[in-house]
Structures are given as C-alpha cells and as structure tokens.
Amino acid sequence: MEEDFRKGEECPQLLDLIPNERDWMVNGVGGVGKRCGVSEEKKLELRLGLPGGEDWPAVIGKTEEHSVESVLSPGRYKLSKTSGINPSSVGAKRGFFDTVESKTEAFQQQQQQHAGFLQLQAKGKELSQKTNGRAEQQSLERKACGFSAAHGSAAAPSGNAAGANNSSQTRTATTPVVGWPPVRSFRRNLASTSKPPLESENGGLKPAIKLENGGKGLFMKINMDGIPIGRKVDLKAYDSYEKLSLAVNELFQGLLAAQRDPLAAGNQKNPEEKPAITGLLDGNGEYTLVYEDDEGDKMLVGDVPWDMFVSTAKRLRVLKSCELSASSLVAHFVVVTSAFLFLSPGGSGRQEKNSNRVLERKGSVVHCALNICCFLASFGRCF
Amino acid sequence: MTYFPEEVVEHIFDFLSSHRDHNAVSTVCKAWYRVERLSRRSVFVGNCYAVRPERVVARFPGVRSLSVKGKPHFADFNLVPDDWGGFALPWIEAFARGSPGLEELRLKRMVVSDECLELLARFFPNFKVLVLISCEGFSTDGLAAIATHCRVLRELDLQENEVEDRGPRWLSCFPDSCTSLVSLNFACLKGEVNAGALERLVARCPNIRTLRLNCAVSVDSLSKILACAPHLVDLGTGSFTIDHPAEAYHRLINNFTKYKSLKSLSGFWDASPRCLPAVYPICGNLTGLNLSYAPAIQGADLIKLIRLCLKLQRLWVLDCIGDKGLAVVASTCKELQELRVFPSDVCGAGTAAVTEEGLVAISSGCPKLNSLLYFCHQMTNAALVTVAKNCPYFTRFRLCILDPGKPDPVTNQPLDEGFGAIVQSCKDLRRLSLSGLLTDQVFLYIGMYAERLEMLSIAFAGDSDKGMVYVLNGCKNLRKLEIRDSPFGDAALLEDVGKYETMRSLWMSSCYVTLKGCKTLAAKMPRLNVEVINERDESNEMEENPSDLRIVEKMYVYRTVAGPRNDAPDFVWML
Numbered sequence: 001m002e003e004d005f006r007k008g009e010e011c012p013q014l015l016d017l018i019p020n021e022r023d024w025m026v027n028g029v030g031g032v033g034k035r036c037g038v039s040e041e042k043k044l045e046l047r048l049g050l051p052g053g054e055d056w057p058a059v060i061g062k063t064e065e066h067s068v069e070s071v072l073s074p075g076r077y078k079l080s081k082t083s084g085i086n087p088s089s090v091g092a093k094r095g096f097f098d099t100v101e102s103k104t105e106a107f108q109q110q111q112q113q114h115a116g117f118l119q120l121q122a123k124g125k126e127l128s129q130k131t132n133g134r135a136e137q138q139s140l141e142r143k144a145c146g147f148s149a150a151h152g153s154a155a156a157p158s159g160n161a162a163g164a165n166n167s168s169q170t171r172t173a174t175t176p177v178v179g180w181p182p183v184r185s186f187r188r189n190l191a192s193t194s195k196p197p198l199e200s201e202n203g204g205l206k207p208a209i210k211l212e213n214g215g216k217g218l219f220m221k222i223n224m225d226g227i228p229i230g231r232k233v234d235l236k237a238y239d240s241y242e243k244l245s246l247a248v249n250e251l252f253q254g255l256l257a258a259q260r261d262p263l264a265a266g267n268q269k270n271p272e273e274k275p276a277i278t279g280l281l282d283g284n285g286e287y288t289l290v291y292e293d294d295e296g297d298k299m300l301v302g303d304v305p306w307d308m309f310v311s312t313a314k315r316l317r318v319l320k321s322c323e324l325s326a327s328s329l330v331a332h333f334v335v336v337t338s339a340f341l342f343l344s345p346g347g348s349g350r351q352e353k354n355s356n357r358v359l360e361r362k363g364s365v366v367h368c369a370l371n372i373c374c375f376l377a378s379f380g381r382c383f
Numbered sequence: 384m385t386y387f388p389e390e391v392v393e394h395i396f397d398f399l400s401s402h403r404d405h406n407a408v409s410t411v412c413k414a415w416y417r418v419e420r421l422s423r424r425s426v427f428v429g430n431c432y433a434v435r436p437e438r439v440v441a442r443f444p445g446v447r448s449l450s451v452k453g454k455p456h457f458a459d460f461n462l463v464p465d466d467w468g469g470f471a472l473p474w475i476e477a478f479a480r481g482s483p484g485l486e487e488l489r490l491k492r493m494v495v496s497d498e499c500l501e502l503l504a505r506f507f508p509n510f511k512v513l514v515l516i517s518c519e520g521f522s523t524d525g526l527a528a529i530a531t532h533c534r535v536l537r538e539l540d541l542q543e544n545e546v547e548d549r550g551p552r553w554l555s556c557f558p559d560s561c562t563s564l565v566s567l568n569f570a571c572l573k574g575e576v577n578a579g580a581l582e583r584l585v586a587r588c589p590n591i592r593t594l595r596l597n598c599a600v601s602v603d604s605l606s607k608i609l610a611c612a613p614h615l616v617d618l619g620t621g622s623f624t625i626d627h628p629a630e631a632y633h634r635l636i637n638n639f640t641k642y643k644s645l646k647s648l649s650g651f652w653d654a655s656p657r658c659l660p661a662v663y664p665i666c667g668n669l670t671g672l673n674l675s676y677a678p679a680i681q682g683a684d685l686i687k688l689i690r691l692c693l694k695l696q697r698l699w700v701l702d703c704i705g706d707k708g709l710a711v712v713a714s715t716c717k718e719l720q721e722l723r724v725f726p727s728d729v730c731g732a733g734t735a736a737v738t739e740e741g742l743v744a745i746s747s748g749c750p751k752l753n754s755l756l757y758f759c760h761q762m763t764n765a766a767l768v769t770v771a772k773n774c775p776y777f778t779r780f781r782l783c784i785l786d787p788g789k790p791d792p793v794t795n796q797p798l799d800e801g802f803g804a805i806v807q808s809c810k811d812l813r814r815l816s817l818s819g820l821l822t823d824q825v826f827l828y829i830g831m832y833a834e835r836l837e838m839l840s841i842a843f844a845g846d847s848d849k850g851m852v853y854v855l856n857g858c859k860n861l862r863k864l865e866i867r868d869s870p871f872g873d874a875a876l877l878e879d880v881g882k883y884e885t886m887r888s889l890w891m892s893s894c895y896v897t898l899k900g901c902k903t904l905a906a907k908m909p910r911l912n913v914e915v916i917n918e919r920d921e922s923n924e925m926e927e928n929p930s931d932l933r934i935v936e937k938m939y940v941y942r943t944v945a946g947p948r949n950d951a952p953d954f955v956w957m958l
Binding site for chain 2: 177178179180181182183184185186187234236
C-alpha cells in the first residue's frame with residue numbers, strides 16, 4: 001500500500017498514515033485522484049466520509065470553531081470534560097473532521113519539531129531529512145484543500161499539549177485506580193520488602209509470599225544529620241563494616257559539601273576539596289554511624305557481627321559525634337531512671353541490651369525522661 | 384466427491400489440527416457436518432456462555448478433550464465481581480451424563496468447586512489431563528479426590544489459581560499404583576506439602592517431565608526430588624533460600640550439574656542471590672526462565688545469571704532488572720522470543736526501573752522477539768518507532784505505562800505515532816494492549832493497519848466515539864475488545880451492531896455508555912447477551928425503573944446461541 005503511494009508522492013513512511021486518510025475523505029467528493037486500492041477499500045469499510053454532498057472547504061469552515069474545543073477536552077475521568085462532544089447528535093460527524101483537522105496540525109507541528117524520528121522512518125529510502133520536511137508540508141498543503149495549516153496550527157497543537165499536560169497532571173494525583181496497573185493480585189504482594197504485604201478484602205488475593213529469609217531489607221534508608229535528603233543503601237552489596245563506611249562517605253560527601261557551601265555545590269569534579277567523612281565506626285570522626293534495629297532500638301554500628309547487623313538493621317543514621325556522646329549520657333540517665341522507676345521495663349531481653357550501647361528506647365515513659373535529658377544534653381553539647 | 388466413502392473423509396479430517404479448520408469443514412455440506420461431528424476429538428469453547436454444555440455433548444459425542452473459558456479477561460484485575468459466574472459444574476455434569484469418555488479438561492477463569500473435581504474423579508474413568516488456569520472455588524480436598532480416583536492421571540497443572548488450603552494430605556492421596564504422572568504443577572498452592580509423599584511420588588513416576596513446586600518445598604526436598612527425577616525438562620523450584628550454607632546447598636549444586644535435559648526454570652520463591660550459583664551449570668541449556676517471583680534477585684546477581692543463558696527464548700523478570708539488565712539480555716539472548724517485564728513496585732512511585740531505553744535495547748539485540756509484556760514508567764514515540772522497525776514479527780505486544788495517560792516525556796505528545804508504527808510494521812499482530820496518552824488517532828491507525836488483530840485492550844485512551852468506531856470498522860479479525868475508562872458512548876456502541884456477532888465479546892467499563900444504549904443494543908441483536916454489571920447497592924432500583932440515561936459502570940456483551948443465562952446474580956442485568 002505504501003509502495004504505490006510512494007511512487008507518486010515522496011513522503012516518509014509515517015506520513016503515509018495521514019495522506020491515506022485524506023484520500024478517502026477527498027474521494028467522497030470526487031476530488032483528488034491520487035489514491036490506492038486499499039485506501040478506497042478503507043474508505044468503504046470505515047464508513048466515515050463527508051456528510052452527503054457538502055463541499056469540502058465549506059465543511060472545514062464550519063468546523064474550525066469546534067476544533068480547539070474538541071482537542072482540549074480529551075475527556076477521561078470527568079463527564080463534564082466532553083462538553084464539546086455530543087455523541088448522540090449530528091455534531092458527532094463534525095467532530096470527526098475536527099479531530100482530523102487538529103490532528104493534522106498537531107502532526108505538522110510534530111514534524112517540524114521532530115525531524116529526528118522521521119529520520120528513522122526515512123532510513124533506507126532515498127530521501128534526505130530536509131526534503132522530508134518540505135515534501136510533507138507541500139503535500140499536506142496541496143491535499144489539505146483549505147486546511148488552515150498556518151493559522152489553525154498555533155492553537156490546536158498547543159491546545160493538544162496543554163490538554164495533554166493537564167490530563168496527565170490530573171492523572172498523576174496518586175489516587176489508586178481500581179485494577180491498575182493490570183497485574184494479577186499475587187504479583188502486587190511481591191513488592192519490595194519495604195512495603196507491607198497488602199491484605200485481601202475480597203478473598204481473591206494470594207497472601208504475601210514471605211520474603212524474609214534471614215536478610216531483612218536489602219535497601220535501607222540512611223539519613224544524615226543536617227541533610228534533608230535521605231538516601232538508600234543496599235546492605236547486601238557490602239560484606240563488612242569498612243565497606244559500608246566507605247559507601248556512606250561516598251553517598252554523603254557531595255551533599256555535605258553542598259550543604260556547607262552552597263556556592264561550591266555545582267563543583268562536582270573536585271572530590272579532594274570535599275571533606276571526607278571518616279571515623280564513622282570508631283567514634284573518632286566528626287560523624288558516627290548508628291542504626292535502628294528491628295526492636296526499635298538505636299545502636300552503634302560495629303558492635304555486632306556483620307551478618308547479624310544485616311539481618312536486624314532497619315534504618316541507618318549518620319549522627320554528629322558530639323551529639324552522640326550527649327545522647328549516650330542521656331541513655332545512661334534513661335536506663336537508670338527507668339530501672340529505678342519501673343522495675344522491669346521490658347523483660348530480661350532488654351536488660352542485655354542495656355549493657356550494649358543502647359542510645360534510645362522508644363516509649364512514652366522514655367519521652368518524658370528524655371525531655372529532661374535533652375535539657376541536660378544541650379549542656380553536654382557545649383563541652 | 385459425494386461418493387467418497389465417509390471413512391476416508393473422516394480419516395482426512397483427522398489431520399486437521401486447528402479448531403478453525405474443523406469448524407470450517409463442518410459448514411461445507413451436511414455429509415461433512417455429520418462426519419466432522421462424529422470424528423471431532425477436541426473442542427474449544429472460548430466463552431462458556433456462548434453455548435450450552437448439553438449442546439456440545441450432543442453434537443460431538445466423541446470428544447476427548449474440552450477447553451472452556453469463563454470470565455472476561457479483566458477479571459484478572461478485580462474488575463469483575465466474584466459471583467459473576469463462569470461455573471464449571473454444568474459442563475462437568477453434562478459431560479458426565481453424555482460423554483464420560485472425556486480425557487482432558489482445560490478450564491480458564493472459571494469457578495470450579497470441590498464437587499466438580501469429585502465428579503471428574505469418579506465419572507470419567509479415562510481422565511488423564513486437568514489444567515486449571517486462574518480458577519477459583521476449590522480446595523485441596525478437591526485435589527485429593529482427583530489424586531485418589533484418577534487412575535491414569537498424566538497431568539495435573541494448576542496455574543495461578545485461588546485454592547483453599549485444607550492441609551497437605553492431598554499429595555499422599557496418590558496411590559502407590561500411580562506411576563503415570565508426566566506433569567505436576569502445584570506452584571500456586573499456599574499451604575504446606577508432605578515432602579516425603581512428594582518425593583516418593585516423583586520417584587515412582589518415571590515419565591515425569593514437568594514439575595513445579597510451591598514455596599513450601601524446601602531446598603533440601605528439592606535436592607532429593609531432583610535426585611530421583613533425572614529427566615525433568617521443566618522445573619519450578621520451591622523455596623530457594625537457605626539460611627546458612629549447608630549440605631543442602633552443595634547437594635543442590637551437585638544435582639543441577641547432572642541435569643542435561645532441563646530446559647525451563649521457574650519458581651525461585653524467596654530466592655536469595657546466594658543460592659543462584661547452584662543453577663549456573665544448567666543455564667546454558669535453558670530456553671525458558673521465570674524470575675518474576677524473586678524480587679530479591681537484582682542487579683549484578685541477575686546479570687551474572689543472564690549472561691549464561693545463551694539459548695534463552697522466553698524470559699519473565701521483574702523490572703528491577705533495569706535498563707542495564709535488559710541491555711545485557713539483548714547482548715546475550717539472541718534467540719529471545721518472549722519477554723515479560725513485571726513491575727516490582729506497583730505504586731509506581733519508586734525510581735524508574737525500566738524505561739523506553741531497555742525496550743529499544745532488547746529490540747535491537749533480539750530480532751526474533753514476537754511476544755512482549757512490558758511494564759515501564761515511560762515510553763517515547765521515537766522508541767516505539769525504533770522497536771517497530773527492529774522487530775516486525777510481533778504477534779503479541781502489550782505495553783503498560785504505569786502512569787495512566789502519560790504522554791511521551793520528551794515531546795509531550797501522545798503516543799499515537801509510536802503505536803501507529805507498531806501496528807503498521809507488525810503485520811501479524813494478534814494481540815495489542817495500549818497505554819499512555821492516546822487520542823483517537825491511534826485508533827485510526829489500528830483500524831487501518833492491524834488487520835490480523837484479534838484482541839485489543841484499551842485503557843484511559845481516546846477522545847471521542849470516533850476512536851472506537853475506527854477500530855470496529857477497521858479490524859476485520861477482531862474477536863475480543865476490552866475497554867476501560869475511555870470516552871466512548873452509545874454512538875460508538877451502536878454504530879455497527881452487527882460487528883459484535885463476528886466477535887467473541889466486548890467489555891466496556893467506566894466509559895460513557897448508558898443504559899439506554901445497552902437496551903437498544905440488546906433489542907436489536909437477539910443473539911447477543913448484553914450484561915450490565917452494577918456493583919453498587921442499588922438493587923432496589925431495578926424495580927423502580929432506573930433512568931435510562933444513567934451511565935452503566937460495567938457492560939459485557941457476547942455472542943451466544945444459548946440465550947440469556949440463568950445463573951446470573953442479582954447485580955447482573957441481562958437485557
């Protein structure tokens with residue numbers, strides 16, 4: 001089909017789509033003779049044509065005013081959006097021409113903007129890029145029989161784009177749509193371990209396939225004091241604390257430097273100028289690495305064997321070391337307080353932890369105690 | 384030709400393999416109709432409500448193999464209420480009464496009760512093959528009945544069903560005399576299994592070639608099973624994690640090195656990357672690999688595995704493979720024909736895992752690709768045009784951009800041109816699923832070029848009725864059309880009512896079709912069943928004559944010779 005067409009008219013393959021369509025409509029008025037057998041067949045099959053007997057240019061004139069409307073209202077979610085489209089009236093037929101006209105214009109706009117991917121179509125054919133552009137425009141103008149390629153085009157494609165933008169924006173409001181994306185229920189539950197498995201209301205879902213296998217969470221959030229942006233690390237990618245420490249340094253070095261000196265932020269190419277974050281594990285550096293385990297306790301990184309750390313850690317934090325020592329003061333205070341006030345806070349297991357460097361324990365009791373401790377800590381920071 | 388003995392004609396018909404050919408010869412003349420119906424061994428019913436089971440039994444008394452499909456495809460995504468229908472019982476009862484020589488039954492998206500399975504087990508002495516896909520309504524007790532009574536069972540294949548777990552005893556119900564199993568797939572079962580019974584069963588079935596285990600089967604068990612099933616061709620592993628390096632792991636490695644015949648690998652439930660090296664020895668022979676249940680296998684581990692699979696033809700993965708991983712697939716798997724990339728993060732809010740780049744890489748590296756299911760965060764027209772040029776042999780092309788109605792991010796244009804290029808280039812395209820921002824234009828292209836298209840899925844696309852009309856007018860071979868959340872209304876629905884008798888079914892949900900439109904369609908076409916599905920609690924409205932101009936939420940139309948069905952629940956109105 002395209003071959004026949006191309007013999008008479010040099011157009012890139014993609015454009016064939018539009019001229020063919022042009023053909024069957026025009027044929028209805030007995031107009032331009034250029035066609036090929038299949039497009040005529042298409043005309044018959046598609047049963048879309050000019051309302052009987054009307055002049056081509058006259059129709060275009062009438063429908064021009066409707067064109068922008070229909071393009072701007074690609075009604076999806078809201079009925080009100082399709083005010084320009086009245087399905088049960090004769091206006092529907094007009095609507096077809098609107099669509100065609102505005103599509104042509106949009107298409108032209110596209111051509112002008114994106115000779116690039118036309119290149120792909122024209123590859124292998126003896127057409128240069130430039131003649132493409134001109135050939136299309138000429139052919140379109142010839143066939144358009146009065147399509148207002150020039151003045152109409154400004155409104156419609158931008159309308160298109162605006163409409164597109166608007167509709168895509170309304171859609172990205174993350175209201176979950178039923179049955180979207182189209183995946184079977186049991187696949188939804190295979191989401192990464194950071195998401196809890198979804199419960200099924202209608203009984204039609206498979207329960208979540210347990211992913212815990214001794215290595216909870218590959219990707220773990222890590223936040224650094226003073227940096228609003230958190231990152232994620234893959235604990236499985238490392239096999240030792242040293243490597244983790246290096247990775248943390250890499251992650252935050254740039255951000256830290258940017259934070260300290262926003263003017264130098266763009267200067268990514270001088271790593272030596274950025275202060276390295278060292279001493280994360282031994283308490284000697286400016287920062288110390290801590291983590292929150294599966295019981296909610298904050299612990300210093302480095303105490304337990306690596307495997308145990310990987311399996312119990314939930315979140316990582318990079319704290320300023322001076323804050324840390326104040327907090328450890330706090331911890332001691334809290335421990336003493338809670339032991340004194342509440343004889344057995346959490347069972348024997350917790351007592352063991354007390355001997356480790358537990359920094360913070362969750363619980364409303366503790367918060368009250370912490371308030372006092374924070375007051376103390378602020379003194380601690382000054383030391 | 385009229386004097387040709389019927390036995391000879393029958394013999395000739397035996398060579399016909401496709402259902403369509405059988406259907407065609409039966410319409411030639413009465414003699415051929417007679418011969419054909421008596422000689423027909425295999426019947427496929429694409430819509431269980433299109434014909435009465437008794438009619439099928441009466442016309443084809445010699446049927447050995449029956450396939451029936453029930454619910455519409457969108458039921459997979461919870462768009463069809465649970466009690467809508469699709470019951471298998473009438474079919475099994477009809478065949479039990481009229482054609483108990485049935486040997487094979489394949490059901491998809493149907494409601495299968497334990498009673499059905501018991502009937503199957505007891506009334507069909509030659510029953511050999513049971514395949515249930517996306518079915519529900521039965522429990523492991525039903526499976527126990529099958530295991531107990533089907534003496535010559537060859538295949539028990541359960542794919543993605545909802546099965547109620549009533550304990551592991553069903554596996555032990557296979558009698559010691561059962562040695563005929565060739566294929567056993569219970570990967571979709573959630574409950575525990577009796578490992579010993581499983582191992583003994585596999586050991587006594589020398590012909591077993593397909594074995595897909597569920598997540599309850601440990602690596603230990605897998606090792607033992609592999610040891611007694613050396614000729615397996617298709618394996619679905621059980622749980623693929625080991626808490627600490629153990630003999631089990633080493634045994635597994637040893638066993639896999641012996642497996643020369645294994646061609647397809649799936650399962651990998653809970654898979655942890657540490658266990659992957661066990662399968663390295665067989666990767667070179669694999670033609671099929673399904674890692675889509677293993678979100679923990681990503682990045683470097685995944686790439687390492689893929690690099691060994693030089694003969695891969697079918698690959699199912701999660702999108703955490705990333706564009707980089709897909710580039711590795713493209714450079715390694717030159718024989719690839721089918722690729723499915725599933726989303727690992729369905730909320731779509733995470734980092735972009737795969738984009739158009741991955742797909743373009745695949746298309747340039749794997750020219751034999753003919754089947755695609757691709758979930759991604761974005762797609763461009765340019766990429767689709769490139770893919771269309773590189774892979775003109777697509778028969779199934781399903782693209783799902785996770786954000787509905789998202790345009791080409793580079794040009795901000797709709798994806799009409801991209802999909803247009805696909806349908807224009809892929810002349811054999813039979814199945815297409817669209818997504819992204821799309822206007823009526825894409826339907827114009829589909830109507831013009833997609834001549835072989837049989838199934839089209841539309842979501843959040845189109846501007847006006849014209850879109851749907853282009854498709855209905857243009858796609859001559861269209862059999863199934865399913866539309867959701869698109870602005871097509873009564874005018875499009877009623878444009879060509881005769882078209883629906885040439886199709887199996889039409890599904891429209893969250894469109895602009897009104898009750899009046901549905902009623903008009905039903906009135907004009909008595910051989911269509913027009914079902915309106917109202918899930919909201921407005922059943923009392925039925926008596927109050929609801930306004931005809933009300934938009935229907937869900938509509939399902941299908942051709943039928945069986946008349947309106949009598950098992951429809953309250954919320955389904957048969958117009």
